[in-house]
Amino acid sequence: MKLVIRKTTYIFLCFEVPIYYEDDKEPIDMPRRNDLEHKALHLIANTGNQGVLQSEMWRKLDATSREGSRIALKLENKGLIRRERELFSGRWTYRLYPKRQPASINSIVDCPCLMCPDDPRCGVWSTISPNECEKLTEWILNLVQREMNPSGET
Numbered sequence: 001m002k003l004v005i006r007k008t009t010y011i012f013l014c015f016e017v018p019i020y021y022e023d024d025k026e027p028i029d030m031p032r033r034n035d036l037e038h039k040a041l042h043l044i045a046n047t048g049n050q051g052v053l054q055s056e057m058w059r060k061l062d063a064t065s066r067e068g069s070r071i072a073l074k075l076e077n078k079g080l081i082r083r084e085r086e087l088f089s090g091r092w093t094y095r096l097y098p099k100r101q102p103a104s105i106n107s108i109v110d111c112p113c114l115m116c117p118d119d120p121r122c123g124v125w126s127t128i129s130p131n132e133c134e135k136l137t138e139w140i141l142n143l144v145q146r147e148m149n150p151s152g153e154t
Contacts (some may be wrong), residue, residue: 001023037074037131040057040061040068040071040075041075042096043060044081046096046146047097047098048098049097051095051097052095053096054095054096055093057072058098061065083095083096083097111136112135116135
């Protein structure tokens, strides 16, 4: 398979992106340099509060330990993850945690605002305000209580 770069480049968000074509002139997908970073961040983000061992991450990504270490350092320097040193099976490694959790619809599914009849008139500066809403305040306090006591005890 012979790859050629057609002289035409496309500009996306101020970046020139060369489009690669096979001999039959059909565009093909070439891997981006930071594809492994994106895959690693996705893997780490989906582990939640448990985190993932750095050695486990690079194995799942089918990368070398050097690539895994460099990816973890880049993500940490970008402020996307945090690394904590951990002794695992007699060897030192790092456990990687996401700094932000992926958003989920389950986090707001029981929010009283979603079905509130006063929603069209509600606003910070209007007569009906979320700052003074008892239902919203109660919902937020329940969320905080669940976070503080995940076992469900009251």
